Amino acid sequence: MQSPGEDGGPWWRTAVVYEVYLRSFADSDGDGLGDVDGLRSRLPYLADLGVDAVWITPWYPSPLADGGYDVTDHRAIDPRLGTLAGVDALLAEAHTLGLRVIVDLVANHTSAEHAWFRAAVAAGPGAPERDRYFFRDGRDGGSAPPNDWISAFGGPAWTRVVEPDRRPGQWYLHLFAPEQPDLDWSDPAVQEEFDAVLRFWFDRGVDGVRVDAAPAMAKVAGLPDAGHGPGALFESRSWVGNPHWDVDAVHEILRRWRRIGDGYAGDRLFVAEAVVNGPERLSRYVRPDEMHTAFNFDYLKVPWDAGRLRAVVDETLAALEPVGAPATWVLSSHDETRHVTRFGRPDTGAAPMGFDPSSPTDLALGLRRARAAALLTLALPGGAYLYQGEELGLPEVEDLPEEVLQDPTWVRSGRTARGRDGCRVPLPWSGDRPPFGFTADGVTPWLPQPPGWQSLTVAAQQGDPASMLSLYRTALRLRRSLPGLADGPLTWRDLGEDVLAFDRGTAFRCVVNLSGRPVPLAGQGRPVLTSEAAGEALPPDAAAWLETG
Numbered sequence: 001m002q003s004p005g006e007d008g009g010p011w012w013r014t015a016v017v018y019e020v021y022l023r024s025f026a027d028s029d030g031d032g033l034g035d036v037d038g039l040r041s042r043l044p045y046l047a048d049l050g051v052d053a054v055w056i057t058p059w060y061p062s063p064l065a066d067g068g069y070d071v072t073d074h075r076a077i078d079p080r081l082g083t084l085a086g087v088d089a090l091l092a093e094a095h096t097l098g099l100r101v102i103v104d105l106v107a108n109h110t111s112a113e114h115a116w117f118r119a120a121v122a123a124g125p126g127a128p129e130r131d132r133y134f135f136r137d138g139r140d141g142g143s144a145p146p147n148d149w150i151s152a153f154g155g156p157a158w159t160r161v162v163e164p165d166r167r168p169g170q171w172y173l174h175l176f177a178p179e180q181p182d183l184d185w186s187d188p189a190v191q192e193e194f195d196a197v198l199r200f201w202f203d204r205g206v207d208g209v210r211v212d213a214a215p216a217m218a219k220v221a222g223l224p225d226a227g228h229g230p231g232a233l234f235e236s237r238s239w240v241g242n243p244h245w246d247v248d249a250v251h252e253i254l255r256r257w258r259r260i261g262d263g264y265a266g267d268r269l270f271v272a273e274a275v276v277n278g279p280e281r282l283s284r285y286v287r288p289d290e291m292h293t294a295f296n297f298d299y300l301k302v303p304w305d306a307g308r309l310r311a312v313v314d315e316t317l318a319a320l321e322p323v324g325a326p327a328t329w330v331l332s333s334h335d336e337t338r339h340v341t342r343f344g345r346p347d348t349g350a351a352p353m354g355f356d357p358s359s360p361t362d363l364a365l366g367l368r369r370a371r372a373a374a375l376l377t378l379a380l381p382g383g384a385y386l387y388q389g390e391e392l393g394l395p396e397v398e399d400l401p402e403e404v405l406q407d408p409t410w411v412r413s414g415r416t417a418r419g420r421d422g423c424r425v426p427l428p429w430s431g432d433r434p435p436f437g438f439t440a441d442g443v444t445p446w447l448p449q450p451p452g453w454q455s456l457t458v459a460a461q462q463g464d465p466a467s468m469l470s471l472y473r474t475a476l477r478l479r480r481s482l483p484g485l486a487d488g489p490l491t492w493r494d495l496g497e498d499v500l501a502f503d504r505g506t507a508f509r510c511v512v513n514l515s516g517r518p519v520p521l522a523g524q525g526r527p528v529l530t531s532e533a534a535g536e537a538l539p540p541d542a543a544a545w546l547e548t549g
Contacts, residue, residue: 010267012208012292012383013326014486015052016476017102019387021334022057022081023068023446024426027439032446034426034438036082040090043097045458049391049469050476053100055210055271057334059087060106063113065179066408067334067424069104069212070111074197084204091205100207102269107194108216109180117181124164131187134173135161136223145171148225149244152176152234154412157244173223175216175244177408185217185253198260208269209261211254214285215274218249233351236275237297246276254290271295271328279312279319286325293328293383300330304348304369306498306514313380317490327382331373332390338423341396343369367393368541371471371531372512375543376500378475379510381490386472389427392456393468396422397447404447425449430459474529475545482528483549484508495519507549513538521546 026038036059046054058068061078068078077084094101110117116132123129125137136146138160145158152175159178163169173182183190198209215236220243236245254272261268272285272294285294302312316327331339336350344366345359370393377384400421402410407419426445429437432454435445454460461467479485488505495501498515501524513519518537521527525546527534532542 009487010292011052011100012267012269015100015383016050016378016479017053017055017383017385018046018049018051019333019385020054020056021388021424022059024424024438025388026427026429027443027445030440030443031080032435032439032443033080035080036077036086036090040086040093043090043093043099047097047099049473050480051099051386053102053207054094055102055208055385056104058104058106058212063111063179064406065111066177067406067420069106070109070113070177070180071106072111072114074106074194075200088204095205100269101205102208102210102271103201103206104212105194105197105201105209106212107183107197108213109174109176109182112179112181121161122164125170130170132184132190133181134184134219134223135170136173138171142168147223148228149173149175149223150226150228150232150234151178151412153408154233154414154417176213177412179408182216182219184219185250191253191256195256195260198257202261202264202268206268207266208271209257210271210273211257211291212273214254214272214291215246215250215276216244217253218247219244220247237277237301239277246274246281251284251287251290254285258289258291269293279315283319283323283325286320287323293326295330295333295385296328297330300333300336301350304343304373304514306500306512309376309514310492310500313490317381327380328385329377329380329382330385330387331370331377332387332423333385334387334424335420336423338387338390338394338396339373340366340370340390340393341398342366343373361395361398363395365541366395367468368532371468372514372541372543374468374472375475375529375531375545376510376512378479379485379502379504379508379545381488381504387423391469391472392428392458392461394425394427394453394456397425397450398422399450400425400447406447421447428453428457430457471529471531478529478545482508482545482547495524503548507547509546509548510543511538511546512543513540516540524548 023034025034026042027034028037059077059081060071061073061076062068062070120129138144145156149157151157157175158171160171161169174180224243226243270291272291274285274294275297276282282294285291298312302308341361344362405421407421409417409419425447426438431437434449436457438445461469484505484507491503493501499519500512503509509525520537525548527544527546529545532539538544
């Protein structure tokens with residue numbers, strides 16, 4: 001496999017990684033659920049798209065209380081999604097195509113159906129089985145939660161168990177859904193189990209690990225109150241000194257894992273999912289002996305505003321420079337409102353964990369901005385993450401019937417926030433009606449697709465040079481070949497208010513027009529790619545790549 005960079009450095013420093021939400025990518029067996037073999041069948045599509053690696057969301061056995069992030073066995077494949085033999089074939093085929101594979105590690109919590117947790121509940125208070133989790137006596141004689149901590153999906157972070165004697169008993173901690181009890185990472189058994197899990201997947205040949213909810217894994221001893229008021233949201237990007245998030249002890253866990261990964265050949269990658277308070281706190285996760293990279297949520301959530309976008313880029317690069325880590329840039333994920341929809345709203349920023357308020361969306365405007373944002377993102381120094389379907393310009397599906405909603409946010413919010421199902425609707429591959437080639441004709445996917453998606457399918461966009469798919473393919477091809485885009489420094493240029501313009505090295509310039517007026521391109525270089533048709537001027541909400549050397 002070739003490195004995406006031309007400088008001979010590690011592959012991950014400039015890699016473009018494609019996120020596969022497995023249940024919604026491609027179904028091979030006609031049950032309406034995406035699976036490993038479905039992904040295998042579409043690997044040539046991903047190689048042709050031009051990405052360098054594939055990150056696959058959890059494929060482990062799971063009751064699916066939180067879309068697979070509630071795991072019962074970290075060393076197996078959910079039989080609905082495939083087999084370990086299928087995974088081995090996937091790894092081999094991906095590597096043959098030059099694609100690396102990153103798996104998702106859910107280590108803050110298990111499923112409530114995990115053998116460890118079931119044993120802990122059955123064993124009763126004081127039993128050693130409970131040491132692997134956070135079981136505590138309640139306040140007010142046991143009837144109230146042990147502290148004021150909150151769940152990311154809404155409501156308290158504690159649920160009371162019924163003890164073996166059938167009486168209400170202790171409470172257990174879950175920073176996410178009640179079906180996802182938090183592990184106590186101070187327990188040696190937990191540490192040793194995940195050492196073995198990492199080795200299991202590295203031994204099979206995976207190229208990297210994405211660490212889910214990394215800042216959650218350490219808690220302040222004694223579990224003191226956090227000061228959350230009634231109805232507080234899980235706004236971890238604003239928290240300072242929180243006792244259950246971004247606690248410094250988490251970095252010992254990450255260093256332990258890095259030592260394991262460094263024992264393997266081939267630049268094995270660790271990626272942290274860490275939604276924390278600003279780039280400086282994020283930079284602590286990518287110090288030289290911890291994770292290699294981390295998702296940039298400040299960039300994902302920033303509104304479509306030139307000044308705020310530039311500030312995020314500057315702050316990110318400044319924070320990462322002292323630790324020598326590359327930036328990553330991301331516009332959407334399986335946890336966020338799709339940016340085509342978000343960029344067409346009056347408020348173009350993103351709220352946490354699917355709590356975006358629904359509002360009228362101008363999808364034509366959102367699509368223009370999404371096209372421009374793609375060129376901006378792929379021109380910035382470092383790596384990038386693409387979420388499946390963004391290369392097709394898919395919008396958020398905001399009118400899913402209530403009876404099909406599965407995200408725990410829906411229930412935990414008292415059915416006031418629809419959650420993240422709208423960004424997880426299965427991909428449209430071909431045809432003029434659902435299921436659009438995702439599964440066998442006549443089969444209903446696990447989430448219904450809008451009947452109007454026929455113009456957004458891969459097949460419909462494949463030969464259209466003006467399509468979103470063609471824009472992404474061209475941009476990814478040029479990203480490999482244009483001088484400066486692999487490792488050139490970023491230098492800002494002043495082209496006026498509400499215009500982002502920067503050079504990478506001495507031969508490349510990116511111009512993004514966020515103003516309401518055309519921006520002249522004369523003297524800026526030779527255009528090689530634009531997000532909208534442009535002559536002598538770049539239209540509003542458009543971007544251009546130019547050769548300047």
